[in-house]
Amino acid sequence: MKKLSILFILFIGLINAQKLTSTEISIINQGDINSALPIFQTTDENQHKTLLSLSTEIDPTDPNTAILVKRMKESLLSTDGGVGIAAPQVGINRKIIWVQRFDKEGEPLEYFINPVIVWKSELQNLGPEGDLSIPEFRDQFYRSKVIQLEYVDLKGQKYSEIVEGFTAVIFQHEIDHLFGILISDKKEKEMNDSYMKVDAFKKSDSVTR
Numbered sequence: 001m002k003k004l005s006i007l008f009i010l011f012i013g014l015i016n017a018q019k020l021t022s023t024e025i026s027i028i029n030q031g032d033i034n035s036a037l038p039i040f041q042t043t044d045e046n047q048h049k050t051l052l053s054l055s056t057e058i059d060p061t062d063p064n065t066a067i068l069v070k071r072m073k074e075s076l077l078s079t080d081g082g083v084g085i086a087a088p089q090v091g092i093n094r095k096i097i098w099v100q101r102f103d104k105e106g107e108p109l110e111y112f113i114n115p116v117i118v119w120k121s122e123l124q125n126l127g128p129e130g131d132l133s134i135p136e137f138r139d140q141f142y143r144s145k146v147i148q149l150e151y152v153d154l155k156g157q158k159y160s161e162i163v164e165g166f167t168a169v170i171f172q173h174e175i176d177h178l179f180g181i182l183i184s185d186k187k188e189k190e191m192n193d194s195y196m197k198v199d200a201f202k203k204s205d206s207v208t209r
Contacts, residue, residue, distance in 0.1 A: 018059040020094075027091050028068045036074035037090035042134050042182065051088055051133055055178040058087075058094040060113045060156045065096070069111050069154065072098055076109065082132050084170040086177035089133050097174040103167040115151040115175055118160075120144035127166075129173060129183050139187050143169045 020028070027037070040047035058065055068087065076085040076098050083100040087093065095114045100107055123145045130138040146164040149171060153159070163171055173183070 018057050018062075020058070020062060020064050024092055024094070025064050028064050028071065033067050033071065034074070035071070036078045037071045039075055039079070039085070039132050040089050040091055042184070047091070047133075050091055050093060051177070051182060052180045053088065053093045054180050055086075055088055055093040055095050057114045058096060060152050060154050065113070066154055068092060068094070069096060069098075069113075072096060073109060073111065079132055084174045085132060086174045088177050088180070095178050097171075097178070099167065099170045099174060101167055102170075103163060103165060111153075112149070112151040112171075113153060115149060115171070115178075117147050117172070117175055118150055119148035120172075121146040125169070127169065129169070131173075131183055134182060134184050137184055139183065141183060141186060143172050147171060 030037075040051055042048045042051060058068075068090075072085055072087060072090055075090055076082050079085075083102075085098050087096040096111065097115055098109055098111050100109050121144045124142045125145050126140055126142050128138055129141050145168065146162065147168045148160065148162050150158065150160045176183075176186075
């Protein structure tokens, strides 16, 4: 009985943790809710702090979540060739991303709520990356060639899938945003040898970007 009580408390705590704050709700609903939200930039000190902050899970069934998902898509569509966006990039430190699925017919844009990478391949590719939030920055980065992803949709339905190639790179980039990791910081850490590089790149595995 005691175990059940503890589990119930943990469950209630998790639900409350997913609830949006009044500040977040205000940002999500500012202006025309059918329009794009501004994309945060590292050149602005306060926006940079948001981009460096950890994101938490969000309640997929909250009506405000659906509005945020829609407005994030509009933000991505407003860019010049952007292929992915994460909620911190529109000022909300919650776990939502949009990714262009180059691995599917028609290359559709798809959203992912509370995404988690549960497995990464040791084999990596090296390729160029830029960022909608970091003006005029582009460099080469190692990314796992294949990942396994788990996430939910707006109904709370759970999914799991294997993704590879350039689309896997986009997922890894956007999920990094949810942990406050920017590619500019990754490059600086690489130059300072703060973590060990995994040199598994092969020319035959390269991806045209």
